[in-house]
Amino acid sequence: xxxxxxxxxxxxxxxxxxxxxxxxxxxxxxxxxxxxxxxxxxxxxxxxxxxxxxxxxxxxxxxxxxxxxxxxxxxxxxxxxxxxxxxxxxxxxxxxxxxxxxxxxxxxxxxxxxxxxxxxxxxxxxxxxxxxxxxxxxxxxxxxxxxxxxxxxxxxxxxxxxxxxxxxxxxxxxxxxxxxxxxxxxxxxxxxxxxxxxxxxxxxxxxxxxxxxxxxxxxxxxxxxxxxxxxxxxxxxxxxxxxxxxxxxxxxxxxxxxxxxxxxxxxxxxxxxxxxxxxxxxxxxxxxxxxxxxxxxxxxxxxxxxxxxxxxxxxxxxxxxxxxxxxxxxxxxxxxxxxxxxxxxxxxxxxxxxxxxxxxxxxxxxxxxxxxxxxxxxxxxxxxxxxxxxxxxxxxxxxxxxxxxxxxxxxxxx
RNA sequence: GUGGCUGUAGCUCAGUAGGUUAGAGCGCCAGGUUGUGGCCCUGGAGGCCGUGGGUUCGAGUCCCAUCAGCCACCCCA
Numbered sequence: 476x477x478x479x480x481x482x483x484x485x486x487x488x489x490x491x492x493x494x495x496x497x498x499x500x501x502x503x504x505x506x507x508x509x510x511x512x513x514x515x516x517x518x519x520x521x522x523x524x525x526x527x528x529x530x531x532x533x534x535x536x537x538x539x540x541x542x543x544x545x546x547x548x549x550x551x552x553x554x555x556x557x558x559x560x561x562x563x564x565x566x567x568x569x570x571x572x573x574x575x576x577x578x579x580x581x582x583x584x585x586x587x588x589x590x591x592x593x594x595x596x597x598x599x600x601x602x603x604x605x606x607x608x609x610x611x612x613x614x615x616x617x618x619x620x621x622x623x624x625x626x627x628x629x630x631x632x633x634x635x636x637x638x639x640x641x642x643x644x645x646x647x648x649x650x651x652x653x654x655x656x657x658x659x660x661x662x663x664x665x666x667x668x669x670x671x672x673x674x675x676x677x678x679x680x681x682x683x684x685x686x687x688x689x690x691x692x693x694x695x696x697x698x699x700x701x702x703x704x705x706x707x708x709x710x711x712x713x714x715x716x717x718x719x720x721x722x723x724x725x726x727x728x729x730x731x732x733x734x735x736x737x738x739x740x741x742x743x744x745x746x747x748x749x750x751x752x753x754x755x756x757x758x759x760x761x762x763x764x765x766x767x768x769x770x771x772x773x774x775x776x777x778x779x780x781x782x783x784x785x786x787x788x789x790x791x792x793x794x795x796x797x798x799x800x801x802x803x804x805x806x807x808x809x810x811x812x813x814x815x816x817x818x819x820x821x822x823x824x825x826x827x828x829x830x831x832x833x834x835x836x837x838x839x840x841x842x843x844x845x846x847x848x849x850x851x852x853x854x855x856x857x858x859x860x861x862x863x864x865x866x867x868x869x870x871x872x873x874x875x876x877x878x879x880x881x882x883x884x885x886x887x888x889x
Numbered sequence: 890g891u892g893g894c895u896g897u898a899g900c901u902c903a904g905u906a907g908g909u910u911a912g913a914g915c916g917c918c919a920g921g922u923u924g925u926g927g928c929c930c931u932g933g934a935g936g937c938c939g940u941g942g943g944u945u946c947g948a949g950u951c952c953c954a955u956c957a958g959c960c961a962c963c964c965c966a
Contacts, residue, residue: 479939482957534964538890556966585966590890592960601966668963684962732965743965754966781966806924837924845926856924870926 483589483597485783493795494786498629499582502602505625509617511578511604516560518584522550528559528764530735532675539587553586556734557603558761558777559768565607566770575608575773582782593787594752600782604758607765610774612709615740615760616716618776622744622756623722625780631746631788634755637727638717638742640710641678642702644763647738650701651677657695664691681729697728709739736761740776749784756780798848801888803830804840806856814855817884824885845870853884 480486487495503513522542529536541553554560561579564570570577582602589595604621606614619636626634642650655677662670666685673680681692702710717724724742732741741759749755758778766772801821805814811834818828829847831840837854844852854866859881867887868876879887 479957539964587965589964590962591958595965599966603966734965751961751963752965757966779966784966804925836919838922838926839919841924841926843926849926852926854925858924866925868925874926876925 481597483591485596485598490796491786494789494791495782497792497795498602498782498785498789501628502580502582502625505621505628506580506604509578509621511580514561514564514579514581515583516557516564516581518554518560518586519551520554520560520563522552524559524563524768525552525555528562528736528768529556533735535587535734539589541586541588555587556585557581557583557601557779558605558764561603561605562607562765562768562770562775566765566768571608571771571773576614577607578605579607580604592751594749594781594784596783601779602782603777603779605775605777607775608771608773609776610762612712612716615709615713615776616720616722618758618778619713619717619724619742620720620722622758622778622780626744626755629785629789631755631785633748634744634746634788636722636724636742636744637730638714638724638740639727639730640698640702640706640713640739641731641737641741641759642698642706643738646701646703646706647698650696650698653696653701654678654680658691661691664688678731681731692729699728706739713740732757732759734761736764736767738762742778744780746788748788752784754781755784755788796848798850799827799829800850801826801828802840802844802847802849802852803828804837804844804852804854805830806837806854807860810855810857810860813860813881817881821885821888826885826888851888853879855881 522540525540526536531537535555540555542550543552544550561581565577565579580603582600584598584600586598588597591597604618606618619638623636626632641647655673658665658669658673658677658680662673664687665673665680666683666688669680669683669685669688672683680688681695683689683692699707699710714724714726727743730741730743732743737759739760739762742757743754744756745753746755747753756778758776760774760776762774763772765775803814803818805811814830818830821828829844829849831843835843837856841852849870851870852868854868859865863881864878865881865884866876867879868874
Protein backbone atom coordinates (compact mmCIF):
# COMPACT_ATOMS: atom_id res chain seq x y z
CA UNK A 476 0.00 0.00 0.00
CA UNK A 477 1.19 3.45 -0.74
CA UNK A 478 2.08 5.58 2.22
CA UNK A 479 -0.47 8.13 3.29
CA UNK A 480 -0.16 11.27 5.36
CA UNK A 481 -0.76 10.88 9.06
CA UNK A 482 -4.39 11.33 10.02
CA UNK A 483 -5.42 14.93 10.52
CA UNK A 484 -2.27 16.29 8.88
CA UNK A 485 -2.82 18.02 5.59
CA UNK A 486 -0.59 19.00 2.72
CA UNK A 487 -0.76 22.61 1.68
CA UNK A 488 -0.71 22.45 -2.11
CA UNK A 489 0.58 25.20 -4.40
CA UNK A 490 -2.96 26.27 -5.29
CA UNK A 491 -3.75 27.06 -1.68
CA UNK A 492 -0.39 28.46 -0.70
CA UNK A 493 -1.28 31.85 -2.14
CA UNK A 494 -4.04 32.28 0.38
CA UNK A 495 -1.74 31.38 3.24
CA UNK A 496 0.85 33.81 2.00
CA UNK A 497 -1.86 36.45 1.89
CA UNK A 498 -2.87 35.73 5.48
CA UNK A 499 0.69 35.68 6.70
CA UNK A 500 1.78 38.87 4.98
CA UNK A 501 -1.32 40.74 6.16
CA UNK A 502 -0.65 39.47 9.67
CA UNK A 503 2.97 40.61 9.54
CA UNK A 504 1.90 44.02 8.30
CA UNK A 505 -0.70 44.48 10.99
CA UNK A 506 1.41 43.06 13.81
CA UNK A 507 4.33 45.17 12.67
CA UNK A 508 2.28 48.35 12.73
CA UNK A 509 1.24 47.58 16.28
CA UNK A 510 4.87 47.09 17.29
CA UNK A 511 4.97 43.33 17.57
CA UNK A 512 8.21 41.53 16.84
CA UNK A 513 8.60 38.03 15.56
CA UNK A 514 9.91 35.27 17.77
CA UNK A 515 10.43 31.68 16.70
CA UNK A 516 10.58 28.91 19.22
CA UNK A 517 10.87 25.12 18.90
CA UNK A 518 7.76 23.10 18.27
CA UNK A 519 9.09 20.46 20.63
CA UNK A 520 9.30 21.18 24.34
CA UNK A 521 9.61 19.20 27.52
CA UNK A 522 6.25 17.75 28.42
CA UNK A 523 6.39 19.32 31.83
CA UNK A 524 6.19 22.81 30.36
CA UNK A 525 2.73 22.21 28.92
CA UNK A 526 1.52 20.22 31.89
CA UNK A 527 2.38 23.11 34.17
CA UNK A 528 1.11 25.94 32.01
CA UNK A 529 -2.01 24.65 30.32
CA UNK A 530 -3.27 22.83 33.37
CA UNK A 531 -3.15 19.22 34.36
CA UNK A 532 -6.93 18.78 34.31
CA UNK A 533 -7.54 20.18 30.84
CA UNK A 534 -8.50 18.00 27.90
CA UNK A 535 -5.44 19.15 26.03
CA UNK A 536 -3.04 17.82 28.63
CA UNK A 537 -5.12 14.84 29.63
CA UNK A 538 -5.67 13.31 26.25
CA UNK A 539 -4.69 15.46 23.30
CA UNK A 540 -0.94 15.87 23.42
CA UNK A 541 1.55 14.16 21.14
CA UNK A 542 3.93 13.00 23.84
CA UNK A 543 6.81 10.57 23.50
CA UNK A 544 10.21 9.89 24.98
CA UNK A 545 13.25 10.64 22.92
CA UNK A 546 16.35 8.52 22.76
CA UNK A 547 17.67 9.79 26.05
CA UNK A 548 14.41 9.02 27.80
CA UNK A 549 13.19 12.61 28.17
CA UNK A 550 9.48 13.14 27.80
CA UNK A 551 8.88 15.59 25.00
CA UNK A 552 5.72 16.85 23.41
CA UNK A 553 4.76 18.55 20.20
CA UNK A 554 3.38 21.93 21.22
CA UNK A 555 -0.42 22.04 21.46
CA UNK A 556 -0.35 25.84 21.68
CA UNK A 557 2.26 28.54 21.41
CA UNK A 558 2.15 30.52 24.63
CA UNK A 559 4.03 28.12 26.86
CA UNK A 560 7.03 27.93 24.58
CA UNK A 561 7.21 31.67 24.20
CA UNK A 562 7.11 32.19 27.95
CA UNK A 563 9.82 29.58 28.38
CA UNK A 564 11.97 31.38 25.84
CA UNK A 565 11.22 34.74 27.44
CA UNK A 566 12.38 33.50 30.81
CA UNK A 567 15.31 31.44 29.57
CA UNK A 568 16.72 34.27 27.47
CA UNK A 569 16.02 36.83 30.18
CA UNK A 570 14.08 39.04 27.84
CA UNK A 571 12.40 40.48 30.92
CA UNK A 572 15.67 42.19 31.80
CA UNK A 573 14.81 44.94 29.35
CA UNK A 574 11.84 47.15 30.09
CA UNK A 575 8.40 46.00 28.99
CA UNK A 576 5.96 45.67 27.58
CA UNK A 577 7.34 43.04 25.23
CA UNK A 578 5.17 42.52 22.22
CA UNK A 579 5.82 39.28 20.40
CA UNK A 580 4.24 37.22 17.69
CA UNK A 581 4.96 33.89 16.12
CA UNK A 582 3.34 31.60 13.63
CA UNK A 583 3.59 27.93 12.95
CA UNK A 584 2.20 24.45 13.51
CA UNK A 585 0.49 23.18 16.66
CA UNK A 586 -0.47 19.59 17.39
CA UNK A 587 -3.47 18.14 19.14
CA UNK A 588 -4.57 14.54 18.95
CA UNK A 589 -8.26 15.16 18.35
CA UNK A 590 -10.69 13.59 15.96
CA UNK A 591 -10.43 15.60 12.74
CA UNK A 592 -13.40 17.36 11.19
CA UNK A 593 -14.09 20.56 9.34
CA UNK A 594 -11.75 23.23 10.63
CA UNK A 595 -10.16 20.85 13.08
CA UNK A 596 -6.90 19.09 12.36
CA UNK A 597 -4.25 17.31 14.32
CA UNK A 598 -1.59 19.54 12.90
CA UNK A 599 -2.93 23.03 12.50
CA UNK A 600 -1.35 26.44 12.29
CA UNK A 601 -1.75 29.52 14.35
CA UNK A 602 -0.86 33.14 14.32
CA UNK A 603 0.04 33.80 17.91
CA UNK A 604 0.46 37.12 19.65
CA UNK A 605 1.61 37.85 23.18
CA UNK A 606 2.10 41.00 25.26
CA UNK A 607 4.40 40.26 28.16
CA UNK A 608 4.97 42.48 31.18
CA UNK A 609 1.93 44.66 30.92
CA UNK A 610 -1.02 44.81 33.28
CA UNK A 611 -2.92 47.70 31.81
CA UNK A 612 -6.33 47.39 30.24
CA UNK A 613 -4.91 49.24 27.26
CA UNK A 614 -2.98 46.21 26.17
CA UNK A 615 -6.13 44.10 26.38
CA UNK A 616 -7.96 46.58 24.22
CA UNK A 617 -5.05 47.09 21.86
CA UNK A 618 -4.81 43.39 21.25
CA UNK A 619 -8.49 43.09 20.42
CA UNK A 620 -8.37 46.17 18.22
CA UNK A 621 -5.45 44.62 16.39
CA UNK A 622 -7.27 41.33 15.96
CA UNK A 623 -10.33 43.10 14.62
CA UNK A 624 -8.18 45.14 12.30
CA UNK A 625 -6.45 42.04 10.99
CA UNK A 626 -9.78 40.36 10.29
CA UNK A 627 -10.90 43.44 8.40
CA UNK A 628 -7.71 43.50 6.38
CA UNK A 629 -8.34 39.89 5.48
CA UNK A 630 -11.76 40.89 4.21
CA UNK A 631 -13.60 39.04 6.96
CA UNK A 632 -16.63 40.97 8.12
CA UNK A 633 -18.97 38.37 9.48
CA UNK A 634 -16.93 37.70 12.58
CA UNK A 635 -18.04 38.79 16.02
CA UNK A 636 -15.77 39.56 18.93
CA UNK A 637 -16.99 38.12 22.22
CA UNK A 638 -15.57 39.46 25.46
CA UNK A 639 -15.77 38.36 29.05
CA UNK A 640 -13.93 38.58 32.33
CA UNK A 641 -13.18 35.52 34.39
CA UNK A 642 -12.04 37.47 37.43
CA UNK A 643 -8.90 36.64 39.34
CA UNK A 644 -7.81 34.30 42.11
CA UNK A 645 -9.29 36.79 44.61
CA UNK A 646 -12.82 36.86 43.26
CA UNK A 647 -13.27 33.80 41.13
CA UNK A 648 -13.55 31.31 44.01
CA UNK A 649 -16.72 33.00 45.28
CA UNK A 650 -18.23 32.89 41.82
CA UNK A 651 -17.22 29.32 41.37
CA UNK A 652 -18.83 28.49 44.69
CA UNK A 653 -22.07 30.25 43.77
CA UNK A 654 -22.13 28.51 40.43
CA UNK A 655 -21.52 25.17 42.05
CA UNK A 656 -24.40 25.66 44.45
CA UNK A 657 -26.71 26.80 41.70
CA UNK A 658 -26.00 23.77 39.54
CA UNK A 659 -25.75 21.36 42.43
CA UNK A 660 -29.36 22.17 43.31
CA UNK A 661 -30.46 21.46 39.76
CA UNK A 662 -28.11 18.66 39.02
CA UNK A 663 -30.77 16.38 37.59
CA UNK A 664 -31.34 18.82 34.74
CA UNK A 665 -27.73 18.79 33.59
CA UNK A 666 -26.39 16.50 30.92
CA UNK A 667 -24.07 13.67 31.87
CA UNK A 668 -20.96 15.53 30.84
CA UNK A 669 -21.90 18.54 32.89
CA UNK A 670 -22.61 16.49 35.98
CA UNK A 671 -19.04 15.33 35.68
CA UNK A 672 -17.81 18.86 35.01
CA UNK A 673 -19.31 19.97 38.30
CA UNK A 674 -16.42 18.32 40.04
CA UNK A 675 -13.72 19.02 37.46
CA UNK A 676 -14.45 22.46 36.07
CA UNK A 677 -17.86 23.92 36.89
CA UNK A 678 -17.25 27.00 34.77
CA UNK A 679 -17.36 24.86 31.66
CA UNK A 680 -21.00 24.03 32.28
CA UNK A 681 -21.68 27.59 31.20
CA UNK A 682 -20.89 27.00 27.58
CA UNK A 683 -22.32 23.51 27.21
CA UNK A 684 -24.42 23.15 24.09
CA UNK A 685 -27.00 20.74 25.49
CA UNK A 686 -30.45 22.34 25.63
CA UNK A 687 -31.10 21.71 29.30
CA UNK A 688 -27.71 23.02 30.34
CA UNK A 689 -28.09 26.05 28.11
CA UNK A 690 -31.42 26.99 29.68
CA UNK A 691 -29.95 26.58 33.11
CA UNK A 692 -26.82 28.51 32.22
CA UNK A 693 -28.97 31.44 31.10
CA UNK A 694 -30.20 31.85 34.63
CA UNK A 695 -27.00 30.94 36.42
CA UNK A 696 -24.99 33.52 38.34
CA UNK A 697 -22.72 35.65 36.16
CA UNK A 698 -19.10 36.42 36.83
CA UNK A 699 -19.66 40.12 36.38
CA UNK A 700 -21.61 40.22 39.64
CA UNK A 701 -18.73 38.68 41.52
CA UNK A 702 -15.77 40.62 40.15
CA UNK A 703 -13.65 42.30 42.79
CA UNK A 704 -13.12 46.05 42.45
CA UNK A 705 -9.79 45.82 40.58
CA UNK A 706 -11.15 43.22 38.18
CA UNK A 707 -14.33 45.16 37.62
CA UNK A 708 -12.40 48.35 36.92
CA UNK A 709 -10.13 46.53 34.56
CA UNK A 710 -13.03 44.94 32.72
CA UNK A 711 -14.85 48.26 32.47
CA UNK A 712 -11.75 50.04 31.24
CA UNK A 713 -11.15 47.43 28.56
CA UNK A 714 -14.67 47.74 27.26
CA UNK A 715 -14.60 51.52 27.35
CA UNK A 716 -11.40 51.49 25.35
CA UNK A 717 -12.90 49.14 22.80
CA UNK A 718 -15.83 51.49 22.39
CA UNK A 719 -13.47 54.41 22.09
CA UNK A 720 -11.73 52.52 19.30
CA UNK A 721 -15.04 51.88 17.60
CA UNK A 722 -14.63 48.14 17.84
CA UNK A 723 -17.85 46.23 17.85
CA UNK A 724 -17.99 43.51 20.45
CA UNK A 725 -20.50 41.54 22.43
CA UNK A 726 -20.49 40.73 26.11
CA UNK A 727 -20.31 36.99 26.53
CA UNK A 728 -20.92 36.29 30.20
CA UNK A 729 -20.80 32.59 29.54
CA UNK A 730 -17.59 32.61 27.53
CA UNK A 731 -15.18 30.31 29.31
CA UNK A 732 -11.93 29.30 27.77
CA UNK A 733 -10.39 25.90 28.00
CA UNK A 734 -6.99 26.71 29.33
CA UNK A 735 -6.57 26.96 33.09
CA UNK A 736 -4.29 29.92 33.11
CA UNK A 737 -6.67 32.64 32.02
CA UNK A 738 -7.63 35.43 34.41
CA UNK A 739 -9.71 38.54 33.87
CA UNK A 740 -10.13 39.26 30.17
CA UNK A 741 -10.98 36.44 27.80
CA UNK A 742 -12.16 36.88 24.27
CA UNK A 743 -13.00 34.97 21.17
CA UNK A 744 -13.66 35.84 17.55
CA UNK A 745 -16.49 33.64 16.32
CA UNK A 746 -18.23 32.98 13.02
CA UNK A 747 -21.24 30.99 11.98
CA UNK A 748 -19.59 29.73 8.82
CA UNK A 749 -17.38 27.00 10.17
CA UNK A 750 -19.83 24.42 11.39
CA UNK A 751 -19.19 23.31 14.92
CA UNK A 752 -15.84 25.04 15.04
CA UNK A 753 -16.95 28.61 15.41
CA UNK A 754 -13.84 30.20 16.88
CA UNK A 755 -11.29 31.66 14.48
CA UNK A 756 -9.29 33.28 17.24
CA UNK A 757 -9.26 33.21 20.99
CA UNK A 758 -7.22 34.53 23.81
CA UNK A 759 -7.07 36.14 27.17
CA UNK A 760 -5.04 37.42 30.05
CA UNK A 761 -2.80 35.11 32.01
CA UNK A 762 -1.20 37.23 34.70
CA UNK A 763 -0.02 34.46 36.99
CA UNK A 764 1.50 32.12 34.46
CA UNK A 765 4.90 33.71 33.96
CA UNK A 766 5.66 33.53 37.68
CA UNK A 767 4.30 30.01 37.77
CA UNK A 768 6.92 29.00 35.24
CA UNK A 769 9.72 30.58 37.23
CA UNK A 770 9.72 34.01 35.64
CA UNK A 771 8.98 37.41 37.09
CA UNK A 772 5.47 38.26 38.29
CA UNK A 773 4.39 40.16 35.22
CA UNK A 774 1.01 40.50 33.61
CA UNK A 775 0.57 38.98 30.18
CA UNK A 776 -2.11 38.67 27.58
CA UNK A 777 -2.26 37.04 24.18
CA UNK A 778 -4.32 35.33 21.54
CA UNK A 779 -4.06 32.69 18.88
CA UNK A 780 -5.79 32.66 15.52
CA UNK A 781 -6.25 29.55 13.42
CA UNK A 782 -4.77 29.94 9.96
CA UNK A 783 -6.74 27.02 8.45
CA UNK A 784 -9.95 28.45 9.83
CA UNK A 785 -9.18 31.88 8.46
CA UNK A 786 -8.33 30.30 5.13
CA UNK A 787 -11.69 28.53 5.05
CA UNK A 788 -13.41 31.89 5.33
CA UNK A 789 -11.38 33.71 2.72
CA UNK A 790 -12.29 33.44 -0.92
CA UNK A 791 -9.63 32.83 -3.52
CA UNK A 792 -8.39 35.83 -5.42
CA UNK A 793 -7.12 35.79 -8.98
CA UNK A 794 -3.89 37.60 -8.11
CA UNK A 795 -2.76 34.60 -6.05
CA UNK A 796 -2.71 32.62 -9.27
CA UNK A 797 -0.67 35.06 -11.32
CA UNK A 798 1.19 33.64 -14.28
CA UNK A 799 4.56 34.33 -15.88
CA UNK A 800 5.36 37.69 -17.46
CA UNK A 801 6.60 36.03 -20.57
CA UNK A 802 6.46 32.67 -22.29
CA UNK A 803 8.98 32.10 -25.03
CA UNK A 804 7.67 29.85 -27.77
CA UNK A 805 10.56 28.67 -29.90
CA UNK A 806 10.57 26.62 -33.08
CA UNK A 807 13.66 24.92 -34.40
CA UNK A 808 16.95 24.00 -32.76
CA UNK A 809 18.58 27.38 -33.15
CA UNK A 810 15.61 29.26 -31.76
CA UNK A 811 15.21 26.86 -28.87
CA UNK A 812 18.79 27.33 -27.80
CA UNK A 813 18.40 31.08 -28.06
CA UNK A 814 15.19 30.89 -26.00
CA UNK A 815 16.89 28.82 -23.35
CA UNK A 816 19.65 31.38 -22.92
CA UNK A 817 17.31 34.36 -23.17
CA UNK A 818 14.99 32.97 -20.52
CA UNK A 819 17.88 32.55 -18.10
CA UNK A 820 19.01 36.10 -18.81
CA UNK A 821 15.57 37.54 -18.08
CA UNK A 822 15.16 35.40 -14.99
CA UNK A 823 18.40 36.78 -13.62
CA UNK A 824 16.74 40.15 -13.94
CA UNK A 825 13.98 38.85 -11.73
CA UNK A 826 11.36 38.29 -14.39
CA UNK A 827 9.20 35.22 -14.38
CA UNK A 828 9.79 33.58 -17.73
CA UNK A 829 8.69 30.15 -18.92
CA UNK A 830 9.39 28.11 -21.99
CA UNK A 831 8.87 24.62 -23.24
CA UNK A 832 11.69 22.20 -22.55
CA UNK A 833 10.57 19.93 -25.35
CA UNK A 834 10.32 20.58 -29.05
CA UNK A 835 6.57 21.00 -29.27
CA UNK A 836 4.33 22.46 -31.91
CA UNK A 837 3.61 26.16 -31.72
CA UNK A 838 0.05 25.32 -30.95
CA UNK A 839 1.02 23.18 -28.00
CA UNK A 840 3.35 25.90 -26.74
CA UNK A 841 0.63 28.52 -27.06
CA UNK A 842 -1.76 26.32 -25.17
CA UNK A 843 0.75 25.84 -22.43
CA UNK A 844 1.38 29.58 -22.23
CA UNK A 845 -2.34 30.13 -21.89
CA UNK A 846 -2.69 27.50 -19.20
CA UNK A 847 0.09 29.09 -17.21
CA UNK A 848 -1.62 32.44 -17.52
CA UNK A 849 1.33 34.07 -19.25
CA UNK A 850 0.86 37.78 -19.89
CA UNK A 851 2.80 37.70 -23.14
CA UNK A 852 4.32 35.23 -25.50
CA UNK A 853 7.44 35.81 -27.58
CA UNK A 854 7.36 33.69 -30.71
CA UNK A 855 10.71 32.90 -32.27
CA UNK A 856 11.00 30.66 -35.31
CA UNK A 857 13.64 30.09 -37.92
CA UNK A 858 12.74 33.11 -40.02
CA UNK A 859 12.71 35.31 -36.92
CA UNK A 860 16.13 34.06 -35.89
CA UNK A 861 17.47 34.97 -39.30
CA UNK A 862 15.90 38.42 -39.19
CA UNK A 863 16.80 39.06 -35.56
CA UNK A 864 13.21 39.76 -34.57
CA UNK A 865 10.43 38.02 -32.67
CA UNK A 866 6.67 38.26 -32.52
CA UNK A 867 5.59 39.58 -29.14
CA UNK A 868 2.00 38.69 -28.45
CA UNK A 869 -0.15 40.13 -25.69
CA UNK A 870 -2.30 37.29 -24.43
CA UNK A 871 -4.76 39.46 -22.53
CA UNK A 872 -5.46 42.34 -24.88
CA UNK A 873 -7.16 40.41 -27.62
CA UNK A 874 -3.97 38.73 -28.75
CA UNK A 875 -2.34 41.75 -30.33
CA UNK A 876 1.03 41.03 -31.80
CA UNK A 877 4.00 43.16 -32.76
CA UNK A 878 7.51 42.66 -34.01
CA UNK A 879 10.35 43.28 -31.57
CA UNK A 880 14.10 43.11 -31.86
CA UNK A 881 15.73 40.07 -30.32
CA UNK A 882 18.70 42.27 -29.42
CA UNK A 883 16.98 43.66 -26.37
CA UNK A 884 13.95 41.68 -25.32
CA UNK A 885 14.00 43.17 -21.84
CA UNK A 886 13.42 46.60 -23.30
CA UNK A 887 10.50 45.34 -25.34
CA UNK A 888 8.95 44.00 -22.16
CA UNK A 889 9.27 47.27 -20.26
C1' G B 890 -12.46 8.93 22.74
C1' U B 891 -18.23 8.18 21.14
C1' G B 892 -22.06 8.09 17.27
C1' G B 893 -23.79 8.65 12.02
C1' C B 894 -22.60 9.04 6.68
C1' U B 895 -19.10 8.24 2.76
C1' G B 896 -14.68 6.09 -0.15
C1' U B 897 -15.46 4.28 -8.37
C1' A B 898 -10.34 8.00 -13.67
C1' G B 899 -6.30 14.14 -11.89
C1' C B 900 -11.39 16.58 -10.17
C1' U B 901 -17.02 16.22 -9.48
C1' C B 902 -19.94 12.10 -9.71
C1' A B 903 -23.25 7.89 -12.45
C1' G B 904 -23.14 2.62 -12.04
C1' U B 905 -30.12 -0.66 -12.61
C1' A B 906 -32.60 -7.10 -8.39
C1' G B 907 -24.71 -9.03 -7.55
C1' G B 908 -23.74 -11.30 -14.16
C1' U B 909 -19.35 -10.84 -19.44
C1' U B 910 -14.75 -5.60 -22.17
C1' A B 911 -16.75 -0.05 -15.35
C1' G B 912 -19.30 5.15 -17.65
C1' A B 913 -20.22 10.75 -18.02
C1' G B 914 -18.80 15.86 -17.46
C1' C B 915 -14.55 18.73 -16.52
C1' G B 916 -9.23 18.38 -16.94
C1' C B 917 -5.00 16.21 -19.75
C1' C B 918 -2.67 14.79 -24.70
C1' A B 919 -3.05 14.93 -30.07
C1' G B 920 -5.36 16.35 -34.66
C1' G B 921 -8.82 19.77 -37.33
C1' U B 922 -4.93 25.32 -38.98
C1' U B 923 3.42 23.85 -43.30
C1' G B 924 4.15 28.45 -37.27
C1' U B 925 -0.39 31.19 -33.12
C1' G B 926 -3.83 30.14 -26.93
C1' G B 927 -8.87 31.01 -25.07
C1' C B 928 -14.63 28.89 -28.38
C1' C B 929 -16.03 24.65 -31.43
C1' C B 930 -15.37 19.59 -33.68
C1' U B 931 -12.79 14.71 -33.78
C1' G B 932 -9.76 11.15 -31.64
C1' G B 933 -6.66 9.31 -27.58
C1' A B 934 -4.42 8.28 -22.88
C1' G B 935 -5.90 7.47 -17.92
C1' G B 936 -9.32 3.14 -13.03
C1' C B 937 -5.18 -2.49 -7.97
C1' C B 938 -13.61 0.33 -8.05
C1' G B 939 -9.46 3.00 -0.42
C1' U B 940 -7.06 -1.65 1.65
C1' G B 941 -7.49 -6.78 3.53
C1' G B 942 -10.54 -10.83 4.30
C1' G B 943 -15.35 -13.42 3.62
C1' U B 944 -20.21 -15.07 1.13
C1' U B 945 -21.17 -16.63 -4.06
C1' C B 946 -20.54 -20.31 -10.08
C1' G B 947 -19.74 -14.92 -10.28
C1' A B 948 -18.72 -8.88 -6.03
C1' G B 949 -17.84 -1.88 -7.84
C1' U B 950 -22.59 -3.89 -6.03
C1' C B 951 -23.71 -8.22 -0.05
C1' C B 952 -20.99 -9.17 5.03
C1' C B 953 -16.75 -8.24 8.41
C1' A B 954 -12.35 -5.75 9.56
C1' U B 955 -9.07 -1.81 8.66
C1' C B 956 -7.48 2.97 6.86
C1' A B 957 -9.01 7.74 5.31
C1' G B 958 -12.58 11.75 4.68
C1' C B 959 -17.05 14.24 6.14
C1' C B 960 -20.83 15.53 10.03
C1' A B 961 -22.14 15.77 15.12
C1' C B 962 -20.66 15.02 20.35
C1' C B 963 -16.38 16.30 23.06
C1' C B 964 -12.84 20.16 22.79
C1' C B 965 -11.00 24.27 20.73
C1' A B 966 -7.66 27.63 16.55
